[in-house]
Amino acid sequence: MTKIQRISTAQLFALLYISRMVINVTYNRYSTDTTNLKYAVFTGISGFLLTLLMLIPIHLVVRAGNGRNILDSTYSISKTFSVVIAIIYAFYFFYAILHTVSFFDTMVSYVFNPNLSVIILSAIGIIATIYGACKGVQTLARASALFCVMIGIALLILICTLIPKANFLNLEPLSTDNLPTIAKMTLSALGKNACVPSMVMLIPLTNGKTKTLSVLWAFAVYASMSILTVFMVTVLGEYLYTQTFPVYTLTAVASLGVTRRLDGIFMGVWLVGMFVRVSLLLRLFSMCTEKFSGEKKAKLSIILCGGIIFIISALLSHNNTLSKNLFHPYLLLSLTLLTAVVLPLIVTVLINRKVRQTLSNSAKA
Amino acid sequence: MKKLLSLVMMTVLLLSGCKGKELNQKMIVLGMGIDFSDDNYLVTAVYINTESADGQEKYQTKFGRGKTITQAVNNIATQNGLEVMYSHMSFILFGKTVCQHGLNDTLQFFSGYYQCRPSADILVCNNSAKDILTDKKITPEQINRIAQSYTVTGVNRTLPFYRFYADILNPSVSACTSLITQKNDDINSQGVAVFHDDTFAYSLNDEETLGLLLVSENPSSEVIPITESHKSFSLSDKKTSFSVWWENNTLYCDVTINATVSFYEYAENPQLLEKSVEKTLQKLVQNTLKKSLQHGDDIFYLTKKLRQTNKQVYYSINDWQSVLQNTVFTVHCHVSVR
Incomplete structure (x- = not known):
């Protein structure tokens, strides 16, 4: 029997915070309309509130399953249903990894030296994440706790150096005309919440008050995102709209006395975040495949998944149209809502019905 | 496995370079x-x-x-x-x-x-x-x-x-x-x-640039000569505030500067010079505002302020040059001697 690796709430927070922030900081012209970033504070508020709603089904399904993850809970309903759920979640995690690695490839092509080989860098990255995923959730969580402190310090330094450069005249008030834009941006932000479906698998492995943690996580993520975008708009002004990766530009601009050229630090922190996110998603993918292929094959599936992701992302890096269609914000949102809201709600209803049936049968007996 | 990884790490760290370029x-x-x-x-x-x-x-x-x-x-x-x-x-x-x-x-x-x-x-x-x-x-x-x-x-x-x-x-x-x-x-x-x-x-020119800096930046140790005397001063704790509004198809702007003044040369009764300092600052800012607005240019970000107060009007204006040329402005300066 495998020993269950348990993590603390602080470690889970670090793991999820890094995984979400790494996507926030890779805002780019291809996936987000950067001209609307000036309304990001409002997006942050609405995104936070809707994410809180998204978290309810996750906690309901964990509670209904007596602290078991969704795959184990469905096993008690039906073995076939459990396999179907495992396949859906495995597919979702695979899709989220592909989305992240494609982000990585785009960033490397535009921000790093364009003469560098994206394929070699991507291959090195995937090998490192396969290694991380094989080490397990507990190891990743411990590393994340350490990285989270680094990211926190880096963010603090960045904000301190940007305060004197901010011109708040670059901000614009909100009008009713902007509401559709804000709604669109909020939905796009919710689609990137791959961390919420991850919680279905991670909360059962966590010791402590996970409800408070998830609220705190959502607040920290959207608050950090809003602060960063406010600085993007106030510091860069209209220059923001010409930049492919505005957060990277912001770090290149930041300076205070001898503290300057923070883009190097940003790159390091971002690579660490990428490593954590992809490793975690790969691990979750293997946890799903374990349900229908067994423990030994599940470990092999990490390597196989890594290999397939590498090939597809390399192909996608040459095809912008396909990449844009494949990672359309509404497709991302649909899949995230399916795995974070719809499936957990269905499973909760089925488990509760089964419990009621068992109780009534035992009462009759 | 650990030995192999250590070897890979050492190779990466020790055998890397700037693509071999000296x-x-x-x-x-x-x-x-x-x-x-x-x-x-x-x-x-x-x-x-x-x-x-x-x-x-x-x-x-x-x-x-x-x-x-x-x-x-x-x-x-x-x-x-x-x-x-x-x-x-x-x-x-x-x-x-x-x-x-x-x-x-x-x-x-x-x-x-x-x-x-x-x-x-x-x-x-x-x-x-x-x-x-x-x-x-x-x-x-x-x-x-x-x-x-x-x-x-x-x-x-x-x-x-x-x-x-x-x-x-x-x-x-x-x-x-x-x-x-x-x-x-x-x-x-x-x-x-x-x-x-x-x-x-x-x-x-230098004077007009100083007028621009007095509004939009924070010069730390500039030397500003008073128009009516042979004394010069510098400013500290400078706070500039703008009021920009749109009325009868005209842009109105009110600039207020509050600051503390320190004199470079000895002044027996520096409080008496307060009014002269205010007049000097007012003139400097007024001249720059006048020149830039006459050319139809906004170098003080007045229009950005309008965008914050009246966004609808801001986005309805197409000909900024004529709007700026017809802008009505006032400048107020309040200083206290250190």
Whole structure:
């Protein structure tokens, strides 16, 4: 029997915070309309509130399953249903990894030296994440706790150096005309919440008050995102709209006395975040495949998944149209809502019905 | 497994390098000058002379000419086989000709080129950038010093690339940055150059630049002479507030400056000079506002303030030049003597 690796709430927070922030900081012209970033504070508020709603089904399904993850809970309903759920979640995690690695490839092509080989860098990255995923959730969580402190310090330094450069005249008030834009941006932000479906698998492995943690996580993520975008708009002004990766530009601009050229630090922190996110998603993918292929094959599936992701992302890096269609914000949102809201709600209803049936049968007996 | 990983890590850390290039095989560009003549861009790059053993000739220059700015920059790279590095470039100097031609193409290039830093200072000269950068007596440090000195001297205002380009891109704001001039093998700051869209329009002299700085920046140890006496002063705890509103199809603007004054020369009764100081400050700001608005330029970000207070009106205006030319403004100064 495998020993269950348990993590603390602080470690889970670090793991999820890094995984979400790494996507926030890779805002780019291809996936987000950067001209609307000036309304990001409002997006942050609405995104936070809707994410809180998204978290309810996750906690309901964990509670209904007596602290078991969704795959184990469905096993008690039906073995076939459990396999179907495992396949859906495995597919979702695979899709989220592909989305992240494609982000990585785009960033490397535009921000790093364009003469560098994206394929070699991507291959090195995937090998490192396969290694991380094989080490397990507990190891990743411990590393994340350490990285989270680094990211926190880096963010603090960045904000301190940007305060004197901010011109708040670059901000614009909100009008009713902007509401559709804000709604669109909020939905796009919710689609990137791959961390919420991850919680279905991670909360059962966590010791402590996970409800408070998830609220705190959502607040920290959207608050950090809003602060960063406010600085993007106030510091860069209209220059923001010409930049492919505005957060990277912001770090290149930041300076205070001898503290300057923070883009190097940003790159390091971002690579660490990428490593954590992809490793975690790969691990979750293997946890799903374990349900229908067994423990030994599940470990092999990490390597196989890594290999397939590498090939597809390399192909996608040459095809912008396909990449844009494949990672359309509404497709991302649909899949995230399916795995974070719809499936957990269905499973909760089925488990509760089964419990009621068992109780009534035992009462009759 | 651990031994193998350690070996891989050591190989990565110990056997890595800068693609095998030594320092003397690199062209570390410190500054760049752009001119435009005969329908061609002329780029002058000042770089560190890494081959000079005695340090006599610390800098060298290379030129590149091309139909497009990219071609001109690329021609520099192909001249001597050195690997060009622009990541240490601290300033871009635009010559008179390119400023008259228009900066859009050039700014687009620097904005998109991965090696160029958005924090590089932008300066404009009233002659050829090539002449300044090839003058052996003028060093890149001198140009950097002028760029950085605006908070001290109060007679220039250098914007970093990202702020300058942001102002060029904004339809209601006019970009402005330091203007330098070459005189007897030396360079001097000569106020500020103001742009209409992306082309040079006119310049502000030292006094007018000070008027601009008094509103939009925080000069730290400037020397401001009082108009009616032989005393000079500097400001501290300066707070500038704007009120901008739209009424009867006219833009109204009210600027208020509050500050503490310190006199450089001994004054027996400094409180008596308060009114003269206020009058001096008012005049300085009024002159600059008047000149820029007469040209239809917003160098004080008045229109951005309007965008915050009346967004609907801001986005309905198409002809900013005539709106700004008809702007009604008032300036108030309140100072207290330290």
